[in-house]
Amino acid sequence: MTVNLGVIEGLFGKPWSWADRTTVLRTLAPAGYRFYHYGPKADPFLRRRWQEPHPPEQFAALAAFAAECRARGVRFGVALTPVGSTHPFDDASRAALRRKLAHLDTLGLDDLAILFDDLPAELPDLARSQADLVDFCANATRASRVFFCPSFYSDDPILERAWGRRPPAYLADLGRFLDRRVQVYWTGEEVISREIGVAHLKRVQDELGRKVCLWDNYPVNDGVRMSQYLHLRAFTGRPAAIRNHVSGHAINPASQPLLSCIPALTLAANYREGDGYAYGQAFLAAATTVLGPDFAATLRRDILPLQDTGLDNLGPRHAELRARYGAIDHPAAREITDWLDGRFRTTLEEVQTQ
Template sequence: MNKNSPSQLGVIEGFFGRSWSWQSRVSYADFLASTGFHYYIYAPKDDAFLRKHWQENWPDIRFSQLQALRDTYRQHHIDFGLGLSPYELYLEPYPERNLKLIKKIRQLNQLQPDLLCLLFDDMRGDLPHLAKIQCELVQCAAEHSSAKHIIFCPTYYSFDPVLEKVFGTRPEDYWMTLGRQIDPGIDIFWTGPKVCSTHYPAEHLQEVTELLQRQPFLWDNYPVNDGAVKSNILQLRAFDQSHSELQGKIAGHAVNPMNQSWLSRIPLMTLPQAYHEGPAYDPHQAFVNACHLLCGPALAGQIIEDIALLQDTGLNKLSAAERQALIKRYQHFPNDPYAAEIIDWLNGGYQFDPACLTE
């Protein structure tokens, strides 16, 4: 990946709740290659071997699945990444914490990832010397990983006050320490003004660039819908106009999609278009075009007609009659994966995971 090209776009499967099937992950290689994306990062929150049980090895079957997945992405010229969340590793004494991390990195090297993400989100952060310890661990990972690109996610990855509410008071000079001590060749994830930001003002990105002493690598929490509120909606609309203005302001752009893999393709298809078209980008027309290209004219027309119910009203506010009416509408598209996910969602197939704390 050329980190000097901020239009490098990718998908990070990094949400809570019901994860994608292996078939969906495999099929995304072709989708990403055909729509202008450059990488996929495997980091599902329900893979315990990357999170709370990260020191254990994957079962042989899972490891073989990951090898096959990597090979599929390579065949499509899409970079393959892994997201490791070494849960509370920074509580371990030195040098034991480094030795444990090195052991895991060597296992991950067997998958020959193009990208390695070291993720310290979703962990407590009100600890002395947090930044210093995390910097040491990032450097340790970089020294022992075979990946050509390292991205670090700090515990506090936004100015959003919800992070301190959930994970404790951010240590003084946390971001400034990261900026000074982490090698400038390593990127740092950032979600914007909020955990789930809707836009990224130029002045905000400039402030973060100065704070981290590098342009932020955007972790875009749209269209993800794994939170207590957003699990009740399907975020299908196109990326908004502000995304067409990001070129030159960020180091890269990783999108966290919805639990619904097929429906996520509708908004995802519009992001490369936003970059390509710039000021001429029309989000509504991009949404309409994506629906037609992906779903065919009949289903596209139905989704476009129902978008306010699906994305604005949502499950909690739909009456029982409205929900049943919607189910009947989409049952007219049997064996269609997009319609099937809408029906599954309407039937309560995607339950909120209370482990998601930061919406």
């Protein structure tokens, strides 16, 4: 069974350029990535200002990227967060959603994702209200697949600390109220899951009445703390056997688009190779594909300071790394030097306002 791999561009902080997205698409499509959901938190016209249309120039770029996806056999989708639309979900909310979806449909959407992640969630009848809105959108859009990210998209208790109390039987209620065709995004036992196993996925499937589509928060490195680190290592903790218990597996990429392709390629190898998968070997093969052999070998030697030490703790290594990667003429090397220069730091203000 082939797993349905994809990208959910759902990170906070500095947005990618359209050229970045195209490079990622062209790198991952040959490895079996088959859908791309555009939903960066920095796009206000999909979140805080969702009722407004994108400016013409930005919408034209979005349309061009959608066409590029289709040309490469990749389904294109938009991830919309209709902030404030569920309470109340009234005639005004329905009219605004209908206008927005009609506008987005001109892109030729294959997929539509409705997201309620990382927003205040202590609201009455949360599951019913969200399911009603998602079903309305599913009937209003021309997209042939609809995805939904619930407010509580993981078992992780941090979500309650951040966004409010989880309603009793929230997942089971969603399973009853949502149309069976709607796919549900889920990050695993944690927001950033170290491991995702069959037993956990079976339990969630039983509650929701459907297999989940994994929203894998690796290699994403947004947020005040995580932006201190580059996430480069190969995927582990995702046994190939989980392919039979998910409807799809999407990665949320890092702020560094080209470097994100390295772990992304290892996820494809993980599923392809099964019990023969070796994460160190997979990293080197993926890095060689993206960077070439010499650069890949250099990056492999520097994984410890880049991924584990933290930007503010590099000390004298900072200047050494800055000189080494500053001398390499490659866009991924520039991503590393930009990170070393602090250009990828995500601030608390960005997380709170995007």
